[in-house]
Amino acid sequence: MDNVLTVKGLKKSYGKQMALAGIDFEVRPGEVFALIGPNGAGKTTTLRIIATLLTPGDGTISFLNHDLRKEPDLVREKISYLPEEAGAYKNMKGLDYLHFMANFYARTPEEEKAFVDRAVEITELGDRLKTKVGTYSKGMTRKILLARALMTKPVLAILDEPTSGLDVLNALEVREIVRRYVKEGTSVLLSSHNMLEIEFLSDRVALIDKGRILDSGTPGELKERHQAKNMEEVFRSSLR
């Protein structure tokens, strides 16, 4: 089966500052591919480029055999992006927010309802969805944002630090939701600083630093290659 996403020789600069120095990776259907690396390594820049927020420098990005640079509108139909520091419209009620976002993807009112029903199920917020987003806790907001990202069953969900700032229980719930949707066919490209999360969620991992991919493979392969007990040791070993 063809890759969902194929990235080759991707470069990106902000003025004179090189953010990505030519990276290659691919995301296969139904897998979770994780990018891990220290702050400023180029993870968020990579995710933002794939999400069509930033324009790529050199290199090619192929999404379902379409050139992302030439057909960004087509890509946006089939992906969803959850930024690390995302917010929702505070004056909107939770349910209204979900309807508002679903409307961009749904072709019929029935499809919109199906998307929103799915999101309601993911959030498990019940009647709280009838109140304004501005009154939600951080965990509730993150859940509604994750539900927004997954409700359309996108071909590729791009999740930047999906459990950032959440307590243990909320983080666990979010990971389980992601895992469930992967089983239903959604591929996931994520970045995280949490190595436990990486081990729990990822099928394959790429270690990135200073805009270059240092190593990649399954968590098992990486641990074996670096003779490490866990992903934290792999991370440290790669950066040395």
Add this chain to the structure above:
Amino acid sequence: MKKFLNLLKKEIKELVNVQLVVSLAFTLLLFNFVGQMSRKEVQKAIGVQPISALDLDGSASSQAILAGLESARFKIERIEGKTKEQAIDIARGGESKLLLVIPSGFGDSLKDLKPSQIETYSYMRSFSLIGARGSAIVRGVISALNNVLSDSFLKEKLPGLDPASLKNPIKSKDFVIVQKRMAEASASDVAGMVSSQSLLIPVVLMMIVIYSSQMVISAVAMEKQNKTLETLLTVPIRRTSIITAKMLAAGLVGLLSAGIYMFGFKSFMGGIGGDDLQAAASQGGAVMRQLGLYFDTSGYLILGASLFLAILVALALAMILGVLAEDFRSAQSMLMPLMFMVMIPYFISLFADINTVSLPIKIFILAIPFSHPFLVSQNLYLGNYGMIFGGLAYMLVVFTVLVVFAARIFSTDRILTMKLRFGKKRGATA
């Protein structure tokens, strides 16, 4: 279209919040309240005014003066059998704003053709313009009495001659010519009426530009501050639709807000002006029509097009400024340059004639897109259609350039990386 309407609905809902409704309702109430208060004050000022009078002369002439004042809607409170100093103290304790003292010998002086003096003591109980109107009316009455008295003297001493011709041997009959039309009126009166007719244009423009621009800038800045912009930019809707929806929503809500504001302003002005001033305006209107200094349908259409283009330019400019703003607070600071761009032509149009200023200043004024709506009414009256359509074309070009620039910003990394910070160092996005 469905996606665009979805976004437009959301933008309008975000803009029409409780704060806006409360602020507009408060503005309306405030204007209405101040208008009613002013109306009452004006009515008081033009109504029967109490003045105190001490007649130390008691002659037929002094009686005639007091009777004249009474016929000019003054209520005379006569102070009898007191000295001037006592009368000043008595009037101080009363409601009168003016004490009139007619000295003894006043009537005899008049008879002997010697200058006669009346003393007036004004009690400044407030410093409002309306409060000072009473003494102006007294001066008018005294001036009219001077005329009557001098006329009767002249008739007595020089029978058979018209006193008016003797006093003013040269008379002027004023005519104003505008292009091929002519009317009997003074140039200053016509200039005053044109200015008052055009008064509403800059006020309307300023209100709409301020409201709409603030809304666009805030709409973009709030998306950034609340971290919703990144998500919005990745949904399947064209970037130009995002810009258009924000501009259209701000334009509509801005127009509505300005309309409500203008309604309040009209009730405020109506309160101040009252019926007398409106009657005077209708008399002036006849002269203006005779001179062709009024808007017909095409004139209103041209003026409307000019205002509309100015609003579009302001919205496009506000969109770009909103992108530069990092958060809501800095967005408010971004509004200042836009405000100056509207205020500069407004103040220049108040004090100077664009056609007579030096070339560099003229170029500077015409380069500001918001100058053109201020000049439209003058140019329409004078038939300067070249200037009018040149101005419209210029605003259209500026708007197109700004929209293309805004669309370019929204389509590139700049929407996320471009920012102006106030008092902070620049930083790159990781």
